[in-house]
Amino acid sequence: MTALTEPPKESFRLSMLIYDTRYRSMTIQVVALIGFMLVAAWLINNTIVNLNALGKPVEFGFFTEPASYDINQKLIEYDNQDSHMRASFVGLLNTLLVAVLGCATATIVGVLVGVLRLSSNWLVSRIMAVYVEMFRNVPVLLWIVLAMAILIESLPRPSAFRGDEPDATMKVFDSVALTNRGVYIPEPLFTRSLGNIHLFGDSALRFDISIDLIVFLLILGGSIYAARRITAWANATQERTGERPRIWHINLAVLFLPTIALLAALGFHLGYPSLQGFNFQGGIHMRNSLIALWLALSLYTAAFIAEIVRGGILAISGGQTEAAAALGLRPRRITSLVVLPQALRVIIPPLISHYLNLTKNSSLAIAVGYMDITGTLGGITMNQTGRELECVLLLMLVYLTISLIISAVMNVYNNRVKLVER
Amino acid sequence: MNKSVFLGALTVAGLAAGAAAAATLDDIKARGNLNCGVNTGLVGFAAPDANGNWQGFDVAVCRAVAAAVLGDPQAVEFTPLTGKTRFTALASGEVDMLSRNTTWTLTRDVDLKNTFVGVNYYDGQGFIVPKELGVTSAKELAGATVCIQTGTTTELNLAEFFRVNNMDYEPVPIETNAEAQQQYLAGACDTYTTDASGLAATRASFENPGDHVILPEIISKEPLGPLVRHGDEEWSDIVRWTLNALIAAEELGVTSANVAEMASEPTNNPEINRMLGTEGNLGEMLGLDADWAVNAISAGGNYGELFEKHIGENTPIGLARGLNAQWTDGGLLYAPPFR
């Protein structure tokens, strides 16, 4: 009898998956997921079947074949007998180079413009507004092509530097040549170089790192660390005794003497470009394509960053600025101590996405013949081997990886500056 | 037989047919026009004229095929393709055929799964330099900056030529002929290299063609011809024999002026009769009308007429027949028999 008084224990019925609100949403999601996976599987299967029917099954063997084409800008040594993989690596480094240069320049210009746009000087803020609107509202491809056209058409050709009465001369004490094939600047050379570290042996990813550079950076890092310790010591002394020891000359010496000594020991000197044959030789050659791409990408992205910076600053209420002023802080210190630290937490998340945009926009490089990864792997390699699918997949993987790394790094930074709420 | 295996095989076959498009001819007839891939603009070979009509030696091949298949030389949709995009466009079915200064190589034929149907211009790679540079041989180009179109055989030949001759150079990769021309004229490169015919055509469009010389070295063989994708032999046969008809017509003395008359009744040359369809059933074998070759030849003329009209010695491009003369005149053009 007792069993009857107990509420009947509901057993699970299949129809509950649809009619019971507790399960329904789950059911819909599972069905949608299965549907999605079926469509994806069909697409993949269709692709593979069709490629096989065309006689072009998916395979990556071509990647180790000799590339047979030359690349002008190479940060690592490469010649046309190296593999497609090596060529892609050269392209990848070129992508990273322009991305890093571009992000750095865009940030500097963007912050400057964003701050100046809030300037109380009418003319300055108007000019900045015009800049932002101009760059934001024209596709970046046009800026890239325009920059390239200007460089090619307006600068002198190398042959103009020839002769007794040349039409063009080198700038900055005869050390920089501006030509329509690019800019040549002096390069650092060492007579007693320590050589290179060879990484990855003979593989396609082999890579040389200059020991000179490592030592230089180590010593510079050490100097900076020492200088900071000295400053900390000076601060502590000031706290204790009320008197600040004079340290600027010690700091100066600590910062510069070791590096200067190192450079002297390595026999540092500059190699200047000089006209030989058809072109300038020696020095560092910054090609038109690099400069055009770098300039256009960074000015374009800077316009967006400027708006983010402006928005971030405006987000800090005016009361704080006034309060800081009332405490007697000077305007510059108000900006650096009160406004910017708070504005940063608004600025950084959208900044990440603009870094990502810049990096991805750099794939427009081929418009000016800059050999980035899209130009090598996604361009010549793809065309000469006919492996469209494989190349595009690899290319997507590469961009995805770069983007994820940028996001990860920036997120770490974001976590450090974001407001800690108490 | 297991039913599901059969059904599976059926789907696979259906899907495969979707992409490889086995019946190109039927598609073209249903569509009512031919999709032809040409270059982005190289006067003499393929370029739109003032009225937007595509003109040129490569364009004429497309028109002849359209005339043979559809009876209308105007029923062509032209797709301008760069060196880089052409093979993808063909493989994906965006165009039915390519007639775009394309060199016949083993890799392109075998590995890239194309079918070259013949050669409409025997060419080789050359260099153009400004006269004032004072260069007279390609061997003097060590250290030069060289403009090249990417995605071409040119690029590979160039790398090989400089490597074999132990010379350095600075390649400037460029997408289209127009951009290459701009960079070359601005002096951003010392020399521009591509097929010699392309150089002649490019030079003809310069303001002062006389200020530029084409160097004597020809560093490669570039047999240029129309191509289709692998997998549809009926279609490749049609394009191949249309080209052959143009070449044979010149050899046999059939021109756009006399083709209608010759086709009206059998002549006393049986090969002409077979080609023009007054005898035999060659057209039927190809899946075309009996007058397919008549239409192809009336579209713009035979090979010789097309050559003279678009790139011959009386045009600004001014190319001599050279290797592209009929075999009877000491050239390489030799159409197989129409039998």
Ligand SMILES: N[C@@H](CCC(=O)N[C@@H](CS)C(=O)NCC(=O)O)C(=O)O
């Ligand atoms: N024959 C070579 C080169 C073909 C090529 O790109 N030719 C140039 C000049 S001859 C051209 O047609 N350019 C026109 C364009 O830019 O579309 C190949 O097949 O790779």
